[in-house]
Amino acid sequence: MLQKEWDLTKIEDRIQKRAIERRRPLSCIWELTYHCNFHCRMCYVRMTDEQAAPFGRLRTVDEWLDMARQIYDAGVLYLTLTGGECTLYPGFERLYEQLYGMGFRLCIMSNAGAYKDGTRELFRKFPPHRAAITLYGGSNQTYAAVTGDPYGFDKVLENIRYFQSIGVRITLNFTVIRQNVLDYPIIGRLSQQLNVPYTITTDIAEHQRDPSFSDAAACRLTPAQRACVDCHSPEDVVKALEDAESLEMELQNFRMPPVPFRESSSDGTQKTMLNDCIGSYTGGAILWNGDMQCCISMGAYHHQKPFEIGFEKAWEQMKNEHGFIFQYPGICRNCQLLSECEHNCPGRRVEGTKSPLEPDLYICQYSYLLKLYKSRINNQKI
Numbered sequence: 001m002l003q004k005e006w007d008l009t010k011i012e013d014r015i016q017k018r019a020i021e022r023r024r025p026l027s028c029i030w031e032l033t034y035h036c037n038f039h040c041r042m043c044y045v046r047m048t049d050e051q052a053a054p055f056g057r058l059r060t061v062d063e064w065l066d067m068a069r070q071i072y073d074a075g076v077l078y079l080t081l082t083g084g085e086c087t088l089y090p091g092f093e094r095l096y097e098q099l100y101g102m103g104f105r106l107c108i109m110s111n112a113g114a115y116k117d118g119t120r121e122l123f124r125k126f127p128p129h130r131a132a133i134t135l136y137g138g139s140n141q142t143y144a145a146v147t148g149d150p151y152g153f154d155k156v157l158e159n160i161r162y163f164q165s166i167g168v169r170i171t172l173n174f175t176v177i178r179q180n181v182l183d184y185p186i187i188g189r190l191s192q193q194l195n196v197p198y199t200i201t202t203d204i205a206e207h208q209r210d211p212s213f214s215d216a217a218a219c220r221l222t223p224a225q226r227a228c229v230d231c232h233s234p235e236d237v238v239k240a241l242e243d244a245e246s247l248e249m250e251l252q253n254f255r256m257p258p259v260p261f262r263e264s265s266s267d268g269t270q271k272t273m274l275n276d277c278i279g280s281y282t283g284g285a286i287l288w289n290g291d292m293q294c295c296i297s298m299g300a301y302h303h304q305k306p307f308e309i310g311f312e313k314a315w316e317q318m319k320n321e322h323g324f325i326f327q328y329p330g331i332c333r334n335c336q337l338l339s340e341c342e343h344n345c346p347g348r349r350v351e352g353t354k355s356p357l358e359p360d361l362y363i364c365q366y367s368y369l370l371k372l373y374k375s376r377i378n379n380q381k382i
């Protein structure tokens with residue numbers, strides 16, 4: 001996945017390519033808090049203080065500012081703030097203003113449902129480079145069903161319009177579960193009306209810390225529903241869900257590939273087949289309690305401790321673990337779906353199985369059905 005069409009006349013591509021070659025940090029994501037204004041039933045991060053206590057404490061503003069100086073010295077340019085809802089982090093305004101002043105390219109990853117007047121004023125004075133806003137439906141009724149907030153949609157829409165009024169670039173991501181999938185056409189139209197691009201996420205993993213902290217497994221789309229919805233435009237979502245019922249039957253023929261008997265090559269050396277991604281070469285994610293991995297999805301896996309040992313040392317340690325974490329599981333190397341298997345990265349495997357080396361059955365079934373469904377659609381077209 002390291003192949004990319006580089007356009008070296010563009011400064012951002014030049015910087016990124018050089019950072020990859022040198023294995024130097026260029027982007028960071030900070031998950032400031034597990035607190036959130038919404039109570040999404042499928043959430044992977046939100047917790048009560050009691051649930052979070054065994055995993056550590058929130059870092060203070062001064063600690064984050066010290067970390068900011070360290071990543072600045074290390075060469076990080078792109079900094080994304082997320083949560084929970086990052087704007088609810090205590091001291092968010094002071095932290096944000098200082099980070100802005102240091103010149104980071106700030107991205108706010110947010111549900112846009114909790115801004116106070118002070119937060120809006122902050123964004124007006126110091127506009128983020130981008131606001132990545134997650135949508136949970138296309139009406140207040142759906143927001144009530146997914147997030148528990150009966151006015152959620154109105155609040156989010158108002159804040160999206162506010163961002164537009166102050167010239168902030170926005171991207172939308174619609175997180176799709178069973179309770180909101182029928183709103184997909186509304187999201188498609190909304191994106192056109194607002195003239196803002198959107199993506200959808202149908203791949204939902206369980207809560208990072210404890211599956212009992214959310215309802216993710218019960219409310220996510222089935223592998224068949226995901227495959228069908230992913231193959232259709234928003235307006236065809238009803239047809240997609242109808243097709244999913246018959247596609248589901250195909251799971252009777254699904255078998256996991258065998259675990260390889262030997263994993264060494266003939267010369268006795270360990271075969272490694274790297275499951276690389278560009279982000280892992282130049283990015284780091286620091287969670288609310290100070291743990292660091294190469295991406296947020298690795299949240300439940302072994303971490304580095306940059307607040308204790310310093311960012312540079314933590315970066316080096318992370319780099320040294322890369323070859324182990326990013327190898328494909330033996331079972332995937334034996335799998336005919338490997339080249340088409342989406343979302344099969346170590347972070348997603350950790351989300352599904354707590355191990356970077358264990359494939360997640362949900363992903364495997366989805367990949368199997370997606371391939372079948374695509375060929376069905378293609379045959380219908382012929």
Ligand code: SF4
Nearest residue numbers: 036038040043084111
């Ligand atoms: S808005 Fe995001 S962080 Fe908040 S509860 Fe929903 S999924 Fe979790």
Ligand code: SF4
Nearest residue numbers: 332335338341359364
């Ligand atoms: S995760 Fe993908 S490549 Fe690995 S076994 Fe499952 S379907 Fe095959």
